[in-house]
Amino acid sequence: MGNSSSKITFFQWLRPLIESGQKTITIRDESESHYEPGSIVSVHTLETDEKFCDIEILSVEALRFEDINDTHARQELLSLSELKALLKDIYPGEELLYVISYRLVEEPR
């Protein structure tokens, strides 16, 4: 790879949830719907661009905002109202989003 699809950024406050393997999806807009299932993606903080883990992309599926439900919220470790408020804030007026499922790639030690 070595192109833009090998990196993803998350808000720093989500880092503990991601590196512990608890948070297993992220919901993004079309500009981030290009990740390929099976590829390994380097995870960085949005604020400082610090790399903190790798994830393997499992799937990328279109998701209408109105179809976001409790299962998505559970996979995000957020309440449904928190998740919807967050997504409205990040992607105002966007009705079509993409749910990216991933798993944490454990570091050998």
Ligand SMILES: CC(=O)Nc1ccn([C@@H]2O[C@H](CO)[C@@H](O)[C@H]2O)c(=O)n1
């Ligand atoms: C450019 C950039 O980094 N954008 C985003 C967009 C979303 N998110 C998080 O993904 C989940 C949305 O399903 C929620 O947990 C959000 O807080 C994020 O961390 N960073």
